Amino acid sequence: MSAFIQPHYLWVAITVFCILILLLTGAIFLYLYRKKSIFFANAYIQKQFEEWISACILDDTVAVNQSIVVPLFLQQQLKNVRKKQFALNLLLQNKRQLMGFAAQKIIFLYEELGFKQYSIQKLKSRTWHIKARGIQELYLMEQHDMLNQIYVYTNNKNEHIRTEAQIAIVRLLGFAGLRFLDILSHPLNEWGQINLLEQLKQFSLTPMHHLSKWLCSNNYTIVLFVLKLVAVYQQFQTHDVVVNCLHHKHEKIRTQAIKTLARIANEHTATILITHYANEKFTNKKMILEQLSTMTVNAKALFFLACLHEENNVLKLIAAKALNQCSQGGINVLQEKAVQYPKDYEPIYLHVKSGIGV
Amino acid sequence: MKILLVEDDQLMLKTIILRLKKEGHDITSCTDGKEAIEQIENQIFDLIITDIMLPYVSGLEIVGIVKETTSTPIIVLSSMGQEKTIEEAFELGADDYITKPFNLTELSFRIKRFAKAYELQLAI
Numbered sequence: 001m002s003a004f005i006q007p008h009y010l011w012v013a014i015t016v017f018c019i020l021i022l023l024l025t026g027a028i029f030l031y032l033y034r035k036k037s038i039f040f041a042n043a044y045i046q047k048q049f050e051e052w053i054s055a056c057i058l059d060d061t062v063a064v065n066q067s068i069v070v071p072l073f074l075q076q077q078l079k080n081v082r083k084k085q086f087a088l089n090l091l092l093q094n095k096r097q098l099m100g101f102a103a104q105k106i107i108f109l110y111e112e113l114g115f116k117q118y119s120i121q122k123l124k125s126r127t128w129h130i131k132a133r134g135i136q137e138l139y140l141m142e143q144h145d146m147l148n149q150i151y152v153y154t155n156n157k158n159e160h161i162r163t164e165a166q167i168a169i170v171r172l173l174g175f176a177g178l179r180f181l182d183i184l185s186h187p188l189n190e191w192g193q194i195n196l197l198e199q200l201k202q203f204s205l206t207p208m209h210h211l212s213k214w215l216c217s218n219n220y221t222i223v224l225f226v227l228k229l230v231a232v233y234q235q236f237q238t239h240d241v242v243v244n245c246l247h248h249k250h251e252k253i254r255t256q257a258i259k260t261l262a263r264i265a266n267e268h269t270a271t272i273l274i275t276h277y278a279n280e281k282f283t284n285k286k287m288i289l290e291q292l293s294t295m296t297v298n299a300k301a302l303f304f305l306a307c308l309h310e311e312n313n314v315l316k317l318i319a320a321k322a323l324n325q326c327s328q329g330g331i332n333v334l335q336e337k338a339v340q341y342p343k344d345y346e347p348i349y350l351h352v353k354s355g356i357g358v
Numbered sequence: 359m360k361i362l363l364v365e366d367d368q369l370m371l372k373t374i375i376l377r378l379k380k381e382g383h384d385i386t387s388c389t390d391g392k393e394a395i396e397q398i399e400n401q402i403f404d405l406i407i408t409d410i411m412l413p414y415v416s417g418l419e420i421v422g423i424v425k426e427t428t429s430t431p432i433i434v435l436s437s438m439g440q441e442k443t444i445e446e447a448f449e450l451g452a453d454d455y456i457t458k459p460f461n462l463t464e465l466s467f468r469i470k471r472f473a474k475a476y477e478l479q480l481a482i
Contacts, residue, residue: 046368054373058380058462094369100461102373 045083057105088115110141132164139168154180163192174203188221215241220250231260262291274303293322301327320348363387364394364408391415409435425451431472
């Protein structure tokens with residue numbers, strides 16, 4: 001009998017369980033109710049705001065900077081922080097998609113509706129994601145007068161704030177905005193690098209005078225980014241400094257330097273890469289072979305031929321493919337090798353012949 | 359011109375509609391690809407303007423479906439960095455494209471180009 005639960009405890013357990021279920025149901029109900037009311041409130045403001053804003057944007061009878069009258073109902077709605085943010089998001093979303101007169105009108109509305117002050121408040125916040133959000137809003141709305149306030153965050157210890165500020169400076173100043181690289185002591189992460197290169201696409205190229213200095217930076221992420229920049233915009237004047245990067249202690253930088261050199265190659269580049277080949281490990285040896293195969297140099301056929309004796313089969317295969325690409329008789333050489341040493345070279349020969357990539 | 363406008367961003371949709379209505383076009387709008395296909399099946403349009411990223415059926419699929427059966431001109435709205443998608447759209451038969459962010463005046467000019475061709479066709 002003692003193995004069974006006492007009726008008293010059973011009742012207590014049932015009661016506790018029922019109370020928990022009731023509490024959970026109540027919590028779910030409250031949560032869904034709140035979610036639903038937010039949804040309807042957002043839908044209401046969206047409808048009101050969208051109509052007013054699209055009419056404002058397209059009203060070309062009014063000059064861009066001519067004062068506008070904000071309807072009373074909208075003014076009241078915008079007193080609520082959540083609704084205000086929702087309306088601001090709508091403006092930002094539209095700004096991302098439009099240019100010209102309509103975009104200028106959106107910027108004017110942003111300022112007139114007091115959203116700029118709201119973004120500045122966010123910029124001053126101590127919470128990182130609010131600060132980052134503030135920076136984003138300001139640069140999307142092209143607030144050039146906020147440049148100095150944003151610039152100080154380009155070397156912030158928080159990665160997200162730093163990335164947003166760097167993007168902001170580049171968005172506002174174009175290539176000149178890259179000056180933040182002079183003061184950057186924190187790493188420039190991969191996402192930030194991609195983002196900056198993407199932002200720069202919108203601007204026409206202007207001379208970058210500090211490239212050589214940045215390529216010698218102690219911050220290896222700056223070197224990596226600038227190497228990519230040099231490759232994309234083919235900054236031939238930096239060739240010799242990029243060659244120095246081949247001796248950098250970080251393998252990633254050496255890899256990028258090889259890629260960059262292929263993009264800014266001159267008559268000496270192939271020889272430099274061939275000479276450097278012996279000092280490298282597998283990844284960069286592979287990279288050198290791949291990049292050399294894209295460069296138009298006659299002497300490289302001999303080098304590829306020599307690389308057929310590499311111990312690593314992947315390197316052998318890349319060299320064989322490159323040899324086939326750059327020399328007309330390359331495939332015959334491979335065939336001869338395959339006959340002489342079938343165990344080592346026949347699979348490679350067949351692979352190259354069939355045109356299968358590595 | 360009778361134009362079908364397919365754009366999932368409501369504010370953008372309203373802005374373009376207002377602009378095109380101001381210029382005297384007859385606009386039918388949809389916010390997703392499925393609805394657009396239904397409209398295309400039920401009506402004849404002189405021009406279709408479609409975003410690429412749409413719910414249910416993408417803008418590319420719309421281009422493919424339209425060009426299989428009609429020669430209705432299509433302008434594709436794409437975002438920056440979607441160069442490959444634009445190529446794909448042209449392969450499917452799209453007639454023009456505009457990259458976001460874009461100028462509404464530019465859109466109007468491009469529509470005018472199609473309107474001229476349309477008027478010419480009517481005259482013939």
